[in-house]
Amino acid sequence: MKKSLPYILLGVLVFFVVLIQVYAPKAINWKETFEKRDKNPYGDFILHDFLKDLFPDKTIEVKDRTLYETLNYYDYSSTSETVEESNETTDNSSEEKTDPLVDENNDAAQLSIDSTVLALDTTKETTTQEEPEDELQNSKIIHDVSNQYDSILFDLKNYVILNSTFSPGETDAKAILDFVEKGNCAFISAEEIKGTLADTLNLKFGNEFYERNFSGEDLEKGPKKDSIYLTLLNKNLKTYNKKYWYRDGTVSGYFSSFDTTNTIVLGKNSKDQASFIRVQFGAGIFLISSTPIAFTNYNMMFADNSEYISASLSYLPVRDTYWDEYYKNYRVVDSNSLRFVESQPPLYWAYYLAIVAGIVYIVFEAKRRQRIIPIVEPPKNTTVEFVSTIGRLYFQNGNHKDIANKKVHYFLEYIRTNFYLTTNVFDQEFIDKLAERSGIDKTKVAQLFTLIQFVQKAHSVTPRDLMELNKRMEEFKSKT
Numbered sequence: 001m002k003k004s005l006p007y008i009l010l011g012v013l014v015f016f017v018v019l020i021q022v023y024a025p026k027a028i029n030w031k032e033t034f035e036k037r038d039k040n041p042y043g044d045f046i047l048h049d050f051l052k053d054l055f056p057d058k059t060i061e062v063k064d065r066t067l068y069e070t071l072n073y074y075d076y077s078s079t080s081e082t083v084e085e086s087n088e089t090t091d092n093s094s095e096e097k098t099d100p101l102v103d104e105n106n107d108a109a110q111l112s113i114d115s116t117v118l119a120l121d122t123t124k125e126t127t128t129q130e131e132p133e134d135e136l137q138n139s140k141i142i143h144d145v146s147n148q149y150d151s152i153l154f155d156l157k158n159y160v161i162l163n164s165t166f167s168p169g170e171t172d173a174k175a176i177l178d179f180v181e182k183g184n185c186a187f188i189s190a191e192e193i194k195g196t197l198a199d200t201l202n203l204k205f206g207n208e209f210y211e212r213n214f215s216g217e218d219l220e221k222g223p224k225k226d227s228i229y230l231t232l233l234n235k236n237l238k239t240y241n242k243k244y245w246y247r248d249g250t251v252s253g254y255f256s257s258f259d260t261t262n263t264i265v266l267g268k269n270s271k272d273q274a275s276f277i278r279v280q281f282g283a284g285i286f287l288i289s290s291t292p293i294a295f296t297n298y299n300m301m302f303a304d305n306s307e308y309i310s311a312s313l314s315y316l317p318v319r320d321t322y323w324d325e326y327y328k329n330y331r332v333v334d335s336n337s338l339r340f341v342e343s344q345p346p347l348y349w350a351y352y353l354a355i356v357a358g359i360v361y362i363v364f365e366a367k368r369r370q371r372i373i374p375i376v377e378p379p380k381n382t383t384v385e386f387v388s389t390i391g392r393l394y395f396q397n398g399n400h401k402d403i404a405n406k407k408v409h410y411f412l413e414y415i416r417t418n419f420y421l422t423t424n425v426f427d428q429e430f431i432d433k434l435a436e437r438s439g440i441d442k443t444k445v446a447q448l449f450t451l452i453q454f455v456q457k458a459h460s461v462t463p464r465d466l467m468e469l470n471k472r473m474e475e476f477k478s479k480t
Contacts, residue, residue: 010360014353021349033330034162034292036062036323041298044162047309048323050300051160054313059320066326067172071179156284158321159186162292164329166190166197173197181282185316189289191253201279204257205290208249228252229270230294230308237311243270244308246291246299251275253290266315276312287315400461404469408452411473418480426453438480448472 029040036048051060063070159179166188168176173196180186192205228251229243254273267276267289279286289295289312299305325331341347394403412423419437421430426449435442451469455461461469 006364010357014357017353018346018349022346031330032164032293032296033328034164034296035328035330036325039297042293042296044296046297046300047162047295050306050309051313051321051323054310055158055316055318055321058318061320061322062325063322064325067168067175067179070322071175156182156317156319157184158316158319159184159324160316160321161186161324161327162189162295163327164190164292165192165194166327167194168197168327170196173200177281180284180286183283185285185287185319187287187289187313187316189292189295191290191292193288201281201286201288202257202259203255203279203288206254206256206273208252230267230275230291231269232267232276232308232311233265237314239307239311242307244294244305245303246294246305250293250299251291253292255288255290267312278315287312400463400466401455401458404455404461404466407466407470407473408455411452414477438476440476440479444472445476448476 030042031040032042033040034042034044036044039045048060157179159176176186176197177200191207193201193203198204227245227247229245230251231241231243232239234240251269254269254271254275255277256273258274258277258279262280264278265274265276266278266287267274269275269291275291276287276289279288293299294305295309295312300309338351341351415421415423415434419434421433421437423430431442431446431449434440435445438445451465451472455465455469458465
């Protein structure tokens with residue numbers, strides 16, 4: 001009992017440690033992963049699932065490779081020519097004021113468009129006088145909707161990228177620029193874009209630092225009065241001028257500088273700073289948001305902020321969409337085979353407790369404690385004695401016919417197993433095949449089976465016949 005007491009105490013200790021870890025309250029993970037499988041506050045599980053409703057009957061394809069690897073195999077040749085032709089047609093017909101979306105004679109007008117969030121007012125007179133900025137915004141919205149027709153006709157795509165920062169290399173930046181230039185659309189939400197892409201689009205970002213980690217109690221409270229809000233500026237959206245509140249520091253990014261010649265501000269924050277813009281690039285568009293936290297699980301469920309997400313993403317045409325999983329803060333590149341174990345707290349503790357227990361056992365049980373094991377003689381091989389005894393019994397009995405039959409039986413089994421021949425009939429064909437496969441002269445094979453047939457048909461066998469039969473069988477086996 002005294003010897004086993006340390007092990008009992010160790011087992012009880014391990015049990016309670018595991019029990020505490022299993023039932024201990026789980027700390028909220030505030031890491032900004034923006035990953036589609038992450039259900040924590042700053043993951044994008046809900047948003048990724050929501051895209052199926054936003055783009056019905058379209059494919060949402062996850063891409064876990066670089067932009068160059070993903071888009072290098074995409075053939076733009078057919079789409080680019082068609083888009084360029086359509087642009088020329090649009091330029092040539094710019095004098096006409098009729099909207100193709102409300103023209104009854106236009107075949108494209110027969111296509112249905114999901115207007116759940118856009119809610120465009122097509123009943124207004126096209127000649128209504130508006131402010132220049134509103135006219136520009138409305139014309140861009142109409143272009144967005146017409147892109148939905150393009151997606152059906154030209155098989156164009158959307159690309160959705162969300163992360164804290166977006167810093168593609170030069171090759172990847174050129175890939176996404178070429179992708180958009182050919183008529184596709186890219187939705188990028190990041191507090192900062194760096195490198196060639198930002199330089200090409202003439203974008204600069206600003207950010208005001210705040211502490212983003214909240215307690216579990218904060219999740220149940222409403223927004224503070226001093227929280228920041230976001231709003232969308234397009235009057236044709238049902239969400240126009242509506243304030244969507246967020247906790248301080250979560251949506252602190254904004255655009256400090258951008259090219260006004262090809263950029264439209266779609267949304268601002270409570271400090272009147274641009275937070276959501278549309279950049280025309282070639283035949284396609286970039287939709288860029290500086291507030292990626294606004295699109296995470298937490299804000300998807302927070303108050304009615306899901307409307308802001310729906311309205312922002314509704315600028316994308318209804319097309320097949322690529323979802324990026326490569327440009328993430330915590331992209332998994334570790335090849336450690338214990339990565340899954342370390343990601344699960346119960347398995348993590350069980351693994352390292354097992355290691356500690358093994359070390360303790362080695363330290364305290366390395367010393368030999370049991371008495372010397374006596375040498376045990378191995379069992380003797382009595383096979384030869386057994387065979388000799390059986391042989392003497394047969395010899396004393398004098399039944400040579402029985403011994404001969406058994407010898408023949410085992411020999412024929414040897415023929416079937418090694419030469420794959422049936423041994424029912426010993427005709428000339430059988431003799432020829434056996435001689436060919438065994439390499440023994442046909443005459444000797446024929447003599448052997450003649451003796452076997454004699455033994456099988458004889459009523460009794462003499463010792464001489466039995467010895468001759470055994471001699472020929474052994475000679476046959478030795479030569480094969």
